[in-house]
Amino acid sequence: MKQLLIEDHTADYVFISIVLRSGSLVDPGGAEGMAYLAANTLLLGTREMPRAVFLDELDYLGASLDVSVGKESVILEGEVISRNLDPFIKLLGDVIKFPALSVDEIEKLKRRTVAELEQIRDNDEALCAVFHGRHMWGNHPYGRPGKGTSATIGAIEHGSIASFLTAHVRDSNLIVAAAGHIEPAQLNDLVTRYLAGIPGEATTIPVLSTPTPAKGVRVFLVDKPERTQTQIMWGHPCIHAGHADYFPLMTANTAFGGTFTARLMREIREKRGWSYGATSRVGVDRQTGSFTMGYAPATKDAVAAIRLGHQLLETFVFEGPSAEELEFSKSYLTNAFPFRIETAAKRLGQMLETELLARPSNFVETYVQNVEAVTLEKAAEAVSRHIQPANITLTVVCTASDIEPELRSWDKVCELHVVPYDQM
Missing domain, CATH: 3.30.830.10 (Metalloenzyme, LuxS/M16 peptidase-like)
Known part of the structure; x- marks a missing residue:
């Protein structure tokens, strides 16, 4: 698990990113949107802390937490005041290692995602970007919709999300990055205490070639x-x-x-x-x-x-x-x-x-x-x-x-x- 750090002791806060080197490119065929759903389940709580309690705990710590999904990475990023860094990292470790994976919450997430996809039809700029990516890349993996489609999202099952996380949340696949009021030894100690025990090797991202532009x-x-x-x-x-x-x-x-x-x-x-x-x-x-x-x-x-x-x-x-x-x-x-x-x-x-x-x-x-x-x-x-x-x-x-x-x-x-x- 790689660690990156930018020290800055002029302010009393810390930015934290936990990065998974697997993004939408590793979505199984016909299950586009899998990485997006799996990443967003990390905001739904832990096995011991349902979503509502999890969000209350974030508020109590004065912390923020969000997730973004790219073609080759998932980034869970947050910010917290330095005195609450220890419980915040523990919370992130629990989310990474023991996500709640509540069937009810995942179904709600799927419905929200489908609604967001359907709303794109009302936004001409976003609509153009979706169709352009599909047609420009053609059959290349970059042409697959990172957020999926209404059909693929609807077909993704709870068990397949759990399997996806098991396959890709691996020690060798993770980066922990921090910036702010934190020292190297402190970051290493927090990672050792709260992110230890994650299995080793991960599924690798497929090696792709840059496609030749279509003629004409x-x-x-x-x-x-x-x-x-x-x-x-x-x-x-x-x-x-x-x-x-x-x-x-x-x-x-x-x-x-x-x-x-x-x-x-x-x-x-x-x-x-x-x-x-x-x-x-x-x-x-x-x-x-x-x-x-x-x-x-x-x-x-x-x-x-x-x-x-x-x-x-x-x-x-x-x-x-x-x-x-x-x-x-x-x-x-x-x-x-x-x-x-x-x-x-x-x-x-x-x-x-x-x-x-x-x-x-x-x-x-x-x-x-x-x-x-x-x-x-x-x-x-x-x-x-x-x-x-x-x-x-x-x-x-x-x-x-x-x-x-x-x-x-x-x-x-x-x-x-x-x-x-x-x-x-």
């Missing part, structure tokens, strides 16, 4: 009635966190669509007023990543905005960023970075992310140096190698009949599909 411009219209505004997302699979081109590509993308004054925002928002926001992102994980860009024009401007977005991307890939754009991007990134590590909790977050993404241990210390080392040539080469406007997926939440005919006549499109919005 593929369009998926998520058909929803009476839309006066659209949600547009472009994207394709891209580099992983440890790739040698990470800094050149990330810095170049910041110039294209990573700030409020970037090229994409200027053209879509400032010059034409088509969308309040227009952004692009290079998102990375340990094994793969993606390039995405998005904006939300009115239906009457959607096709023009789609054509312009693609044209801007083609030009950016062909020419790369300008010298002025790159210098602004580097200045923005280096000047903003101190705010990402200004507190002990933020520094711990960076340390934990470095560990989970298998980045070099000095990633944070050398971040500014690596950004400053990006040249115009390196940025242009990275963009040319990894951004592919000719092989990209476009997802649009819209009323399909409003824009389908015009999009079908666009010579860039190699295939176009209309998908009902309620078939999530």
Whole structure:
């Protein structure tokens, strides 16, 4: 069980994260959402402490506790005043080792999860993200819905959640990370006393390859009635966190669509007023990543905005960023970075992310140096190698009949599909 620590004795509180190196990628086939449900059962109490009593105990300690689920990790994170750290860690240890797994509480959790999934239909931005992830990744494991679907959540049984936790809550699979008013010996003592006895080896996360982007411009219209505004997302699979081109590509993308004054925002928002926001992102994980860009024009401007977005991307890939754009991007990134590590909790977050993404241990210390080392040539080469406007997926939440005919006549499109919005 690995331990990470950021000491900060200027404040009388401690942030704690217990990390499981297993996320939604290890969901069994047909049981998407298993990791999500299993992780959230850790907020439902212990064998000796039902949910209501468990929540009362958290309140008594003045502590907070939440859980997040990613593709490759589950993070149980909380905060407590330092004098209550001992009982708080004991509580976390009991939750990890002896979760309540109440049938009634799990059924309530499943119903809440299904309700949350169904609510996505009313949020066009979230709806677009769900469909875009599915279509961009295709059959790749990253295309599976991390939170599951109404059908898969409904089919997951109590016993399978217990089996999932037994398989993945393993000593070698855990990280305990702390920041604040705590010393190394104290953390080690708490881990030894309250997290000892967890079995050793865990099921490993499958090794994945970055998929090759599908050929051509593929369009998926998520058909929803009476839309006066659209949600547009472009994207394709891209580099992983440890790739040698990470800094050149990330810095170049910041110039294209990573700030409020970037090229994409200027053209879509400032010059034409088509969308309040227009952004692009290079998102990375340990094994793969993606390039995405998005904006939300009115239906009457959607096709023009789609054509312009693609044209801007083609030009950016062909020419790369300008010298002025790159210098602004580097200045923005280096000047903003101190705010990402200004507190002990933020520094711990960076340390934990470095560990989970298998980045070099000095990633944070050398971040500014690596950004400053990006040249115009390196940025242009990275963009040319990894951004592919000719092989990209476009997802649009819209009323399909409003824009389908015009999009079908666009010579860039190699295939176009209309998908009902309620078939999530």
